[in-house]
Amino acid sequence: MTSFTDTLLANLDGDMEPGSELIALMRWLEDDQNGLMHYTSTNAPFLPTTPVADITALWSHVAFVHEPTFFTHWLGRDDLHNDLACLVRCGGDGSHMALWRDPAGGMKYVFCGSEGAAFTLTDNALDFVRLLVMGYVSIEDRDVLTQHPAAAHAEYSDAPWPDTPVAKDWLHRTFAAQVPVAGADLIPDGPDPFPAWIDANTGYR
Template sequence: MEYAKKMADRMPAAIPLPEEFLTLFEWMETNDFVMPSGAYVGDNLGLLGTNDDVQSECVTAILFRIATPGQAREFGEGWFGDVVPDIEHRLVPFARTGGDGSYAAFWLDDEGYRQIVHLGSEGLVCLLGRTPLDFLRLLAIGYQEISGDCLGFPDEPPAEACGNSAYRAWLADRYGVTIPERAREILGDFPNEEVEISDDPFWQWVRKTQDERDRA
């Protein structure tokens, strides 16, 4: 499984790729749910269906591609400057989640736990579930993107739901999970772009780290 192995090998030792993601990448590769990246020659993007499915909005438009260490460093420094040593070992973007330039990433928190987080182009930052399987269940709900309505209106089911039929069937069969109807059932309470205080640990870390950057 060339694609799955290539993605797994990019993860730093402190943040190994979750087993659920490796299995997902192998499923994508087996079903030819990958397409060449236009921006990164030689890389493929993992999809929840075919490219035609993405274009016709039959599946949630998320593009999986784990950043190389150098790209992760550049991404992290774009958010935090140089105040986090070896940021590429703490924050690794793994998927483009919206046409607005939002990303999902693996984050190593201050206690040494791996978390999955959202970094929005408009400044929204938050956890995306408690476990890797939570995140995979979130994808299956059928929002067009894991930004937009998913995070803007989490109490509402998708306005124009994507079927995600092959992915939903695989996820339910492989892990025996149920798929909720709304994002809130997985995400719980999370901050929006305008809040000034939040219990979300990633929101708190981002604000603290950006304050350190701004004081430097």
């Protein structure tokens, strides 16, 4: 049986490389943590970006998903799948994160909001992994990333923030890396070409 990770990777355009660090995270979650789950409403598979015991313990919306038609609806056209590929559902509102082929060169990880917001997160696979394991309950806009995940969680629930010690330990052991204080610390400064690319290819944002 083909794994969730292999299925997601196989549906990327041939030279859309998500980065070895991201693939390592996915394989660790699926193979070592038995992390694959299915949405109860649709039975569609998803892979939470931090380990939880089972679906009843799920507290974050941030998860790898296989949604090859997402951008047909989000962009209003179906011929850009070679340039933009959905990787992660990150918000309870339907916001996603994706891999984008920048026409200027290289791959970037980008945010695609349910209301049309679009911005670059990072062009570095390890930094994207760092963001995914930080422990945000839901990422629905840029402002959330200016907060520590515990503060963002407090806006959703009175319960203590669960934190993600297992994933953070894996990150440190595997890549000698740590998470930043807030996700915004990873976002590059300066002009962002992604919103302009969206405008040029849709004309409706």
